[in-house]
Amino acid sequence: MANLVYKRVSTDQQSTARQDLLLAETGIEDPVFSEDEPGTSSRLHPLQRTKFGELLT
Incomplete structure (x- = not known):
């Protein structure tokens, strides 16, 4: 079974770094x-x- 991950931020001043850290x-x-x-x-x-x-398709 694949692990599906969806990352997003609300503004261009934010990054997905924290999400990446938690995934790691x-x-x-x-x-x-x-x-x-x-x-x-x-x-x-x-x-x-x-x-x-x-991602869902």
Whole structure:
């Protein structure tokens, strides 16, 4: 079973570094991940986010 990981930040001043650190700490190997561009609205339902949808297909 693949480990699916979706990372995102709200602004272009933020990074996914903390998310990457937590992933490394879990010991998950070879995750399949998708990362949305900064600024993806938090008001969008996850299924309306392009990269999240791609991850599920």
